[in-house]
Amino acid sequence: MRLCLVGFGSVGQGVAEALLLKNKFLKKRYGLNVKVVAVADSSGAALNQNGLNLEKLLKIKQKTGKVSNYPNYGVEGVTALEVLDEIDYDCLVEMTPTNITDGEPARKLTIKAIKDGKDVVTSNKGHLALYFPKLMKIAKKNNVKFKFEASVGGAMPIINFAKYNLPSCSIESIIGILNGTTNFILSRMASEGSSYEQALKEAQELGIAETDPTYDVEGIDAACKSVILANSIMELNCTLEDVDITGITNITPEAIDLAKDEGYLIKLIAEISKDRMEVSPRLVDKNSPLAVDGTLNVAMLKTDLAKNITVMGRGAGPLETASAILTDIINIWREK
Amino acid sequence: MRLCLVGFGSVGQGVAEALLLKNKFLKKRYGLNVKVVAVADSSGAALNQNGLNLEKLLKIKQKTGKVSNYPNYGVEGVTALEVLDEIDYDCLVEMTPTNITDGEPARKLTIKAIKDGKDVVTSNKGHLALYFPKLMKIAKKNNVKFKFEASVGGAMPIINFAKYNLPSCSIESIIGILNGTTNFILSRMASEGSSYEQALKEAQELGIAETDPTYDVEGIDAACKSVILANSIMELNCTLEDVDITGITNITPEAIDLAKDEGYLIKLIAEISKDRMEVSPRLVDKNSPLAVDGTLNVAMLKTDLAKNITVMGRGAGPLETASAILTDIINIWREK
Known part of the structure; x- marks a missing residue:
C-alpha cells in the first residue's frame, strides 16, 4: 500500500513515527506492507516512488522545518495538488490544518484523490464539517474508501466504533x-x-x-x-x-x-x-x-x-491520533 | 441468511425479540434478510425451512416453556445436534448455558456446525474458556467465521472493539x-x-x-x-x-x-x-x-x-446481549 502524506505537522510526524514503530507488526499481522512514496508540507515535498526513509525524513523536518530538504528527492515549492499528479499512490493521508471557512486545501486535495480513484484517510475536520454529504457522494460514486476516524476524538474510537x-x-x-x-x-x-x-x-x-x-x-x-x-x-x-x-x-x-x-x-x-x-x-x-x-x-x-x-x-497527541489514522488504513486494507 | 438458534432461554429469546424489532432496519441498512429456520431448546425444536414466525414462537415458549409446542413444525425430543442435520442453514447461533466442566453441549454443536461449513456465533463461555485454540483452528481450517462478542461483557463491545x-x-x-x-x-x-x-x-x-x-x-x-x-x-x-x-x-x-x-x-x-x-x-x-x-x-x-x-x-440483559449477537451476524454478512 503506497501512501501519500499531505501535511507534516504534529499529526503527520506522528504517523511517520507510528509507521516506523509498527512496520513489522503490520506486515506480520495483516500482511500489509506500507510504503510512503510522498510527503508534502507547506515548503514543498519529498517524493520517491520506491519509498522514502521516514527516519531520515523526520530528522530533516525536525532540523530544518522543511520536507523539501530531503536529499535527492526533495522538491521545494511544489504544491500538494501537484504532488498527487507526480506520484503513483494508493491512499492519500490528508492531515493539513483544519479550515472552517472553505475547508481548503483539504477539500480540493480530497476531491482530486477521490476522482483519481484513490482511497483517502483524513484527520481534518474543516471540509468534513462543511461538505460532508457532498464528499461522501463523490467517494461513493468513484467507488473509493474515505475514512476519517482521526477527525473526532483523537485516539478515542467513535466513528468506527459505531x-x-x-x-x-x-x-x-x-x-x-x-x-x-x-x-x-x-x-x-x-x-x-x-x-x-x-x-x-x-x-x-x-x-x-x-x-x-x-x-x-x-x-x-x-x-x-x-x-x-x-x-x-x-x-x-x-x-x-x-x-x-x-x-x-x-x-x-x-x-x-x-x-x-x-x-x-x-x-x-x-x-x-x-x-x-x-x-x-x-x-x-x-x-x-x-x-x-x-x-x-x-x-x-x-x-x-x-x-x-x-x-x-x-483526545489528542501525535501517536494517539496516528493510531486512529492507522486504524483507517488497516481497515481499508482488510476490506479490499 | 438462515439462522439456527440453539438455546432459547433469556438470551435466545432476546435475539428473537431483537430480530423482530430490527428486521426492517437490517434489510434497509445492510440488505440483510434474516430468516430463523430452526430454534432448539431442551424440549426439542421448531423447524421450518421457510422461516419460523418468531412472534408466535416467543408466545408459545413463554406460555408453555417448550419450543416443541410450535404448531405443525414443533418436534418434541429432537436434540440440537440432530436439528443441525435436519435443516439447511447458514449460521448457527449457539446460546446454551455455559458449562465449564467439559464445555458441552456447546463444544459438540460448534464443531459439528464448523465441520459442516457453517458460520457460528456464540454467547457461550464454557467451550471458549476450555478449548479456545482448538476451536479457532478448526474454524480456520474449514474457512468459516466463528464469532463470540456476546460471550464477554454483554452489550459492552470488547472483542470486536479491539x-x-x-x-x-x-x-x-x-x-x-x-x-x-x-x-x-x-x-x-x-x-x-x-x-x-x-x-x-x-x-x-x-x-x-x-x-x-x-x-x-x-x-x-x-x-x-x-x-x-x-x-x-x-x-x-x-x-x-x-x-x-x-x-x-x-x-x-x-x-x-x-x-x-x-x-x-x-x-x-x-x-x-x-x-x-x-x-x-x-x-x-x-x-x-x-x-x-x-x-x-x-x-x-x-x-x-x-x-x-x-x-x-x-454487562447483561436479553436485548443488550442480543445486540452483541446481532453485531456478529451483521459483521459476518458484511465480510462475505
Missing part, C-alpha cells in the same frame, strides 16, 4: 466531551482554582492549546466534530450552522466552585440528536462517566438495543 | 469489571451498607443473580471471560487454569466502609496481561473510570499507540 461495534443499534443520541484543550482548561480550573486565563496560559505552555485558541475555547472544534458524528453515524444531514455553540471563555472559578459544592463539574458538552445539536458548558455529576479529566475525550452513545455505551480515550 | 478499532495497537493489558452480578452486589453493599448475603438475595430477587450464584460470586465467570479476551485479542495462549481467582464471598460491609473512607471502592477486577491473569477484589479509586456501578461492565485497554482506551456498557 460502524463495527454497534451496527445492530439505532443511535439515538451522543453526549460527550469532544475537545481535549477545553477539558484540560476546565479540569485545571476545578483542581487548582485557577482563572480561565491562567489555565489557558498553562495549556498553551504545555502545547495543549494553540497560540490562537479560538477554535477550541469558543466550542467550534467540538461543533465541527459534532457535525461529523451527526452525518457519519447518525445519518443526520446537517452542517456547522445547525449547531448552537457556546464556548468556555466566560466560565469563572466561582461558577466552578459553586458547582463543585453541589457535586458537579462544569464540562464543555456536545449533544447530538435529531432534535438538538448543541455545544455548551454544562453541569456534569462528578460520578457520571462523562466526568473525565485532563485532555481525555469521552462519548456516551444512547442506543435502542445496547442502551448506553460509553467510550473514552486520549 | 479487532476493528485498535488494529494498529498492541494491547499490553486489560483491566476491567467483567461480571455484572458481582458488581451489582458490591455496589449495593457500598451504597446501602447491606451485608453480602442481603445484597446477593436482592440480586437474586431481581433476576440479576442465579439461584446458584457460584460461577459469578466465586469469580469463575469473570475468569472465563478473561481467558477468552487473553486468547482472542491478546494472542495469549491460556486456559482457565492459568487464572488466579478470588471471589467476593468474603467481602464484609466493614471492609467496604473502610475503603470508602479513603476514597476507594471494592470491585471484582479482572487483570489480563502477559505476566498476570487474575480475578480478585481490589481497591479502585472512586474517580477511576473503573469505578462503575450496578450491573455495568467496564474494560480499560492499555495499548502502545493509543495509550489507555476505556469502554463501558451493560
